[in-house]
Amino acid sequence: MNFKSIKWRLQAWHGFLLVALVAGLMIGFYSFERRARLQSIDKALQEVMTSLLPKLSPAGNGRHNGPGDSRGFRRPPPPEFGGDIPEQAPGGFRARAVDGVDLGKFYYASWSPEGRVVSISTNAPPNLLPDERSIANTPGMIRTAGINRELTHHVPNGFRVIAGTSLAPMVAQLRQLALWLVVIGSSIVIVGSTIGWWLASQALRPIEAISRTAEEIARGDLSKRINSSETESELGQLALVLNSTFARLDAAFEHQKQFTYDAAHELRTPVSVILTQTQSTLNKERSPAEYRETLEACQRAAQRMRRLIESLLELARLDAGQETMKRVRFDLADATRECVEMVRPLADERRIVIRLELSPAGCHGDPERVAQVVLNLLTNAVQHNNDNGAIVVSTNPNNGFSTLIVSDSGPGIAPEHLPHLFKRFYRADGARTSSQGRSGLGLAISSAIIHAHGGSIEVNSNVGDGSQFTVRLPLA
CATH class of the missing domain: 3.30.450 (Beta-Lactamase)
Structure with a gap:
């Protein structure tokens, strides 16, 4: 005791x-x-x-x-x-x-x-x-x-x-009265103490439940939650807050496990390519052209691994707040125009028309990081568009934010995929694929960069009607 x-x-x-x-x-x-x-x-x-x-x-x-x-x-x-x-x-x-x-x-x-x-x-x-x-x-x-x-x-x-x-x-x-008063007073103290013990036990029961649940979570069972029916009391509200915290903790661990699995899966493919190519080459003599072809395949696999590792490191730094962000004033329209010129050759190969509706929109942040986000959205709009399609890019100040909108005429994204689109390694059929060596981290990195600037990024899409990505950054 x-x-x-x-x-x-x-x-x-x-x-x-x-x-x-x-x-x-x-x-x-x-x-x-x-x-x-x-x-x-x-x-x-x-x-x-x-x-x-x-x-x-x-x-x-x-x-x-x-x-x-x-x-x-x-x-x-x-x-x-x-x-x-x-x-x-x-x-x-x-x-x-x-x-x-x-x-x-x-x-x-x-x-x-x-x-x-x-x-x-x-x-x-x-x-x-x-x-x-x-x-x-x-x-x-x-x-x-x-x-x-x-x-x-x-x-x-x-x-x-x-x-x-x-x-x-x-x-x-008076002696008889004193004796009776002692008996009555002792009875009141005993009954009152018993009632007080019961009330204290009832009042502290949520704390005991919190302690037991925390011990079970510490042993690794992250699915446990505190059972509390008194949601109006202070301890009941504390239990609700802790349950919410435990839920986020459980989701974070599940996300970490899924992230680790996805990262291992993404790295396994280029590693398998390198091992297969080298083992096939070592098993028998090859011509110089075949050796060159093998080395080029290994190089491509290694480059894909490097891009994936760099993306993972970038996300880790963004999550930890260790990524250095410049804080300068720049025009979002100018940064967008430069990015459009970089992806225009890719669009011309598929006869995709890019239409610009750029209005001056001053921002305060890191222009290189924001340009990375714009370039990723434009590249996605080209790759997931139809041949002979169109892309509309616009910038304008709106309600205290500088807004960038990238719309395409592609096949669109199914509604069930939209809430998960900015998760790491998430791919939706017809919207995000692993073709062309893409890792599935571009939108996750873009979302982290925009949120680090105090902004937001969202997507609207209907199957068959294309997709629209909207980025909002605080006005300078």
């Missing part, structure tokens, strides 16, 4: 955030509940104090007549407040219940200004002392003494009264 994977990192962050959030909520809820219970207890203590003050505080004249003197009380103290109590505690008397005070929940005590205990309930904790922070004319001071919650009231004439209650029941309830 790879703990450094993206899934584990996402799960770790998700778990950390989930634990922090749940812990924050649980602590917040616990604190709120504790505060609410304390406020409820404080309110109850205030109510108890309200009940105690009229009974445990002296009269409002502000005088106190000394220990044991009851003249300062609003009314004569009942037995539970005075010396009639048989049970005596250190520092004062133990009193029984006061009306309105539940001694099962609350306790109380009061002190004189001299610090003598005036009255104290039987359930009060030992060593009970008033809160020294309390001052006169204050409504009361709340304190937590150990496990008890106490309210101290300081009346104007010096008497102090305490009402208190034990926090043990509240603590027990």
Whole structure:
């Protein structure tokens, strides 16, 4: 199990955030509940104090007549407040219940200004002392003494009264609440982490598919593709892009294999001619004329091999962007006119008429390379034309491009061959043949040269109506 994977990192962050959030909520809820219970207890203590003050505080004249003197009380103290109590505690008397005070929940005590205990309930904790922070004319001071919650009231004439209650029941309830909160929070974290793991697995499934497909492609199976149904998500779009890349890679390898096969096939023919001629010559004595004829055949085969190798090298340099291209301004019409004069003798042999419709069309590029393209198109138009046919050559500026159009009156090209016409070594019956020692690379080289200039080349043809090649180059 790879703990450094993206899934584990996402799960770790998700778990950390989930634990922090749940812990924050649980602590917040616990604190709120504790505060609410304390406020409820404080309110109850205030109510108890309200009940105690009229009974445990002296009269409002502000005088106190000394220990044991009851003249300062609003009314004569009942037995539970005075010396009639048989049970005596250190520092004062133990009193029984006061009306309105539940001694099962609350306790109380009061002190004189001299610090003598005036009255104290039987359930009060030992060593009970008033809160020294309390001052006169204050409504009361709340304190937590150990496990008890106490309210101290300081009346104007010096008497102090305490009402208190034990926090043990509240603590027990809060402990039970904390236990339940831990159980609930742990359950939320476990369920949330499980859901997060499932969501992370679902979200990263395309990445796993991409990884598996890439491994299979690396092993040589270029036909593999990523199966992705979520084309709208980011990973789905990435899968589509990678599938397109893999398809182009597969096509490139297939093209390379086909190119290698075609190149080997083209080279095999002249090599076979050379071997056959030399073996036949070496098998028996020949006359000087026969030797000469054999050598000339070998020379022609070698020249064909050289042209093929040069074409292949040129294509390789063009593909790699290593072919040096001049960048000068020239007139496409002038370059075309020179090329026409070079092929006119070939056209005259077959009584083909070349008609020129040349308008000035300035270009920016390599005039020699462009002339190579024009010469190739004109040669094809002558070779694949009918006797007594015609060729129309035109140049003109059009929509930001200098345009060259070469049309012939030949037999035309079938529609199924048109998309493949600029592929290397491709030949179509009736349009491109291997006769006259042609390698089938001319249009491929022309297309590479034009595209290196930022232009385009295309063909339109109908069987029986001839063909038309159109070259567009950016205007100078």
